[in-house]
Amino acid sequence: MKMVKAKLEEVDGVGRLDFKFNPSEYSVQKSAQWDAPRRSMSTEAGAKPEFIGTNPQTVNMQIFFDDWEAAVGDVTKDVEKLFKWCTPSRKSIGDETPHPPLLRFIWGSNLHLAERKFYLSSVNAKYTMFGRTGNPLRATADISLKEAPDPPGAQNPTSGSIHARATHLISEGDTLQSIATNEYGNPNLWRGLATFNDIDDPLRLKLGTRILVPTRDEAADGTKNGS
Numbered sequence: 001m002k003m004v005k006a007k008l009e010e011v012d013g014v015g016r017l018d019f020k021f022n023p024s025e026y027s028v029q030k031s032a033q034w035d036a037p038r039r040s041m042s043t044e045a046g047a048k049p050e051f052i053g054t055n056p057q058t059v060n061m062q063i064f065f066d067d068w069e070a071a072v073g074d075v076t077k078d079v080e081k082l083f084k085w086c087t088p089s090r091k092s093i094g095d096e097t098p099h100p101p102l103l104r105f106i107w108g109s110n111l112h113l114a115e116r117k118f119y120l121s122s123v124n125a126k127y128t129m130f131g132r133t134g135n136p137l138r139a140t141a142d143i144s145l146k147e148a149p150d151p152p153g154a155q156n157p158t159s160g161s162i163h164a165r166a167t168h169l170i171s172e173g174d175t176l177q178s179i180a181t182n183e184y185g186n187p188n189l190w191r192g193l194a195t196f197n198d199i200d201d202p203l204r205l206k207l208g209t210r211i212l213v214p215t216r217d218e219a220a221d222g223t224k225n226g227s
Contacts, residue, residue: 004108011102026061053166056147065139074135085120118145166213176202184216192219
């Protein structure tokens with residue numbers, strides 16, 4: 001029976017990378033965020049942490065490239081494809097926000113990952129063998145795939161309500177810029193957070209209070225309207 005090879009494939013079917021060698025292992029990480037109650041005289045000993053949300057699932061693996069047997073081998077093309085997937089994809093008409101290419105990791109009947117969409121968050125490539133002209137013949141690439149959130153239309157109908165929104169607990173040192181950086185990777189979206197939460201003075205955030213965290217698109221719209 002022929003061995004099934006793994007591959008990374010763009011969700012829109014534009015590009016893919018077929019593995020010559022299946023990964024010998026991969027790791028999967030998933031974590032949740034809990035807000036532990038602050039200790040005080042009024043806090044009961046049995047107070048339980050409050051659930052905030054779950055972080056995206058992350059899959060880490062190493063890919064091995066080998067083109068030693070080819071007449072003029074070169075693994076650069078496949079490695080560069082990984083780096084290309086780390087850059088923003090084409091923008092949709094009317095959407096000025098750059099998005100990463102969405103990928104699927106497909107490996108035969110291993111469906112628990114194939115059903116998810118990922119983006120490539122990091123690539124660390126190492127070339128290990130070269131031809132007479134310096135052409136890379138072998139390489140390894142450590143990659144990290146991060147689960148992409150579903151589009152707003154695919155969410156539960158109640159996800160737009162206040163109670164279903166993600167929240168952020170204001171802690172020491174927090175600013176709207178730092179929160180926007182952590183949530184969206186863009187500090188300039190702080191105005192969207194301020195607009196969404198009716199914050200008049202962004203320099204005076206009250207410790208221990210919670211603010212709602214809108215989607216990136218909502219924050220971008222709030223930034224435009226609030227500027």
